[in-house]
Amino acid sequence: MIRWLFCLYPRRNPPIAPSVTNSQPIGIFDSGIGGLTVFSAIKKRLPNETLVYLGDTARVPYGTKSAETVVRYARENAAFLEEKGVKAVVVACNTASAVALADLRKRCRVPVLGMVEPGVHAALAASQAKRIGVVGTRATIASDAYGALLRELHSNAQVVSVACPLFVPLVEEGWLSGEIVEEITKRYCAELEYAQVDTLILGCTHYPLLKDAITKVVGPDVALVDSGEAAAAALAHLIDNEGIAAPQTRSNDSLFVTDVPGQFEAVARRFLGGMMPEVQRVNLGS
């Protein structure tokens, strides 16, 4: 029995039953559709892995809700994925990562990976001046999860965090460019420009779709960190460290949602393109 320590990021999970290859799927959950940007990044990075995605569309969004409620929802989501026999859980939702990760790591039998730690590591690597901005939902920013970890890992880091509650509805409305998007982005990013950040963490899985609009406002010299991409890289590291990479032959991916699939399917097609697995509905909690 190989018992690799998962040493990339500290965690409290007991080591999982190991094997040189492991055909169990990787579980990913998000409050809704935004986590599909993480799903895509993982798919690209780890093409042999089978993925099981859960979008909690009946209770979306998490970013405007209390930490207590988000923790409750996150527990139910992770439990569902564990029942599906996943070998790791990726919390592809910054809000849930920010407020529920420690709790999930205590409860889950498999490694749990969030968005915050990979995003912070990527930002510290990208930043010269260590003046780093963070944009996210109200709940993510209120938790200060990004700010606290940035300062913990680099005591001189200057962090400016801004909640941008209109970004998610803008993306879901499909308004990704134009005057309205630009004006809203200017208003949210004024403080970041004033603080002259050289790196900006996109601390919400919807925000990568607004990359162009954000760059137009903050300028091309500010490095944008997509925490979903950073998480996919961290997951590849984890898979390697734990010795649980999938064999060459793989099963089909699965997509689950808690509301009826209709609208999710329509938007998911925009996120994932042509090859999209069937979307199934599941009831959680309520």
Add this chain to the structure above:
Amino acid sequence: MIRWLFCLYPRRNPPIAPSVTNSQPIGIFDSGIGGLTVFSAIKKRLPNETLVYLGDTARVPYGTKSAETVVRYARENAAFLEEKGVKAVVVACNTASAVALADLRKRCRVPVLGMVEPGVHAALAASQAKRIGVVGTRATIASDAYGALLRELHSNAQVVSVACPLFVPLVEEGWLSGEIVEEITKRYCAELEYAQVDTLILGCTHYPLLKDAITKVVGPDVALVDSGEAAAAALAHLIDNEGIAAPQTRSNDSLFVTDVPGQFEAVARRFLGGMMPEVQRVNLGS
């Protein structure tokens, strides 16, 4: 025993146990905070009545979710209010009114009043040309509940319905005026202007807070119908018809929410002003 028929709007509820006065409270529910505009309108119109308000803040919003899921949530909300001994239920949420009213009327033992019927009656009374606009959430507009009833009651009515998904987040962000609000309103209202509507139903309880911005765009000659105010008037009619008006002495109002009260309290103070009841948390379904 007086057994008045509630003849203002058709319903299938059996008559409730009647009395000349009835000190039972009136129940009101909404997906979150927007229904407080209806709460205020009822408070103003029926100052002797005791009100019990439930905001389903742990699952807000409803306007982006499927009819099936909204019906499930609405059933749980109405059952909670009935357990509190209310003498009538007001569905202070246009989405739930649009998709769940018929179901609730079958299930509840007390009269159930929604937003759609009062809003439609008020709009038909206000409109000269019977060219009527409706703005609402994606779910309300997709249901065509307003359009169908307008055409049923006035076969020549021309109805233009527009979903405005960014209006709720704008109100919750507290952005009620200025360039951004104006540009978004212009974009949503272009079709209404083109159709030269003379009356516009604000088919979401958040929208009255954007009245000024909407008037600025559609012009002062377009009559804005606040379906919450119309519902308060219909409720007064119902109370009178059923002979269930409250006595002079009244109890304290109650506010319940399904997420932690903190953020709700802060925003509710903006809606209700100084005298605000204590907010209590309740678990529903999940």
